[in-house]
Amino acid sequence: MNNSIVTEFMIMGITQKPELQRVLFFVFLFIYLVAFLGNMLIVIAIIYNTTLHMPMYVLLLALAIVDIICTTSIIPKILETMLTSRKTISYGGCMSQLFFFTWSLGAEMVLFTTMAYDRYVAICFPLRYIAIMNRYMCVALLSIVMAIAVTNSWVHTGLILRLTFCGSNIIDHFFCEIPPLLALSCSPVRINEVMVYVADISLAIGDFILTCISYSFIIVAILRIHTTEGKRKAFSTCSSHLIVVSLYYSPVIYTYIRPASSYTFERDKVVAALYTLVTPTLNPIVYSFRNKDMQAGIRKVFALLKR
Template identity: 85%
Template sequence: MNHSVVTEFLILGLTQSPSLQGILFVVFLFIYLVALLGNMFIVVAVVYNASLHTPMYILLLALATVDIICTTTIIPKMLWAMLTSKKTISYGGCMSQLFFFTWSLGAEMVLFTTMAYDRYVAICFPLHYSMIMNHHMCVALVSIVMVIAVTNSWVHTGLILRLNFCGPNTIDHFFCEIPPLLALSCSPVRVNEVMVYVADITLAVGDFALTCISYAFIVAAILHIRTAEGKRKAFSTCSSHLIVVSLYYCPVIYTYIRPASSYTFEKDKVVAALYTLVTPTLNPIVYSFRNKEMQTGIRNVVSLLKL
């Protein structure tokens, strides 16, 4: 089907040191459980509480869903490899992992921009917020996010499927990502590199710029708040959002804007951990758990579970 003699790949993981495998297993199991449970609480809280059926929380629901898919696509397989030392993944499994990870990567970047726009409208145009961010606008924004994410994923996965893999089959990474796969291909990868570069400029750099512009307008509006306490709370929220967004965008831009020949996988694995593992864990804490309405919604869910 793909004219490839490689039927499975060997994923080396984060480290080859046996002494570190046990420590890393515990660390990443903890990270996965925190990310999974935190994002699942958001999903259940938003779905269960009618008071949270607003554009802001619908976008948070979408972000939590994307984070669950992202971490579940990568971490369970990595944990299984650490536990059993079975580091192989089938060609089809690798392509599936690549598709869902690339989908979640594109969806998260566009969602960050969409959420920044939502906050921009809420703070800069509070009297017109309900008119601008109505139900139809919310559905349209989420639909656009999904279309962009699926298109981005199909393009990159489809281009990888056209490549020949003649050996070696060792992926020097902890999951199937585009850069290490391009390094293994025995076919020309110029088209793949160009499309990765285009996606990085349009999605990563473009969305990051739009997000920063939205927050710049938000900060300008905050400066007009009269009370010092109001300014402090608003700046605290904006700064925490921007830190998490930067932790996501900057490593993504760094990873995908370079040609395959320049990848240094030992360093790139650590960089990839920021946007695949750290950010999905921080998102619930930064975007949701500090919010009083979300806290009330989660308490309602916990109360329901106790019954």
């Protein structure tokens, strides 16, 4: 039940300095275009190339879609607040943004773990890979990802909807995120904080540990490769993936493991930008554009566009 008196929120944004806002507008626009077009290119390449209809690329397709939803739910509103004098977002718009952001947050974390498991099976059990990662397994894994993401999003959004906002309506952030909303609530937020801790421990910390375990087995398998070139390529791939995963999990864990009373925008704005802007932009480069099969698939897309 919505007991809120506040009908709209004012988003403070990145900075109040006009000269910096103009610069940041183009920076955020560039980031959004790179993230959106890069991930959209991956989606089109995988859909239209039957050679990429394999478990690894199906998971990449899902990750690209999640990244598109994540950036689209946040950046266009940021650009609007920078370009116009209108700094507000409706209560319903704020809750919708929160829902889609928390959905993409949960989906991305579980997808990272699923992708690490896929690579574990491919490297540690190459002869059994097709049998293990069959179509039914892919559907089951993606269904689990969706179920966890939707449950996570509904729980947090539903708990926020129960809060009363009767005081300040100024969100000291560049989008509607859980910590700044809890800081504005006139209602007790203990249940919200407990559920945030549960989600952070089970999703962020839990998935990060599972991902690291998968890569530990992968590294052990790589060390058994006899050729130096083979080890170098395998380690290069694993290190790139782990860097992106660490860039994503570390700020998420930092942001959500603390009580709402300790939240400060000045300290947390860069941290939030890492998992909302940087990681969705890096994912296409790290996970796809360095892959020869994906490169071939992307070239086919450009070849079709030239016709």
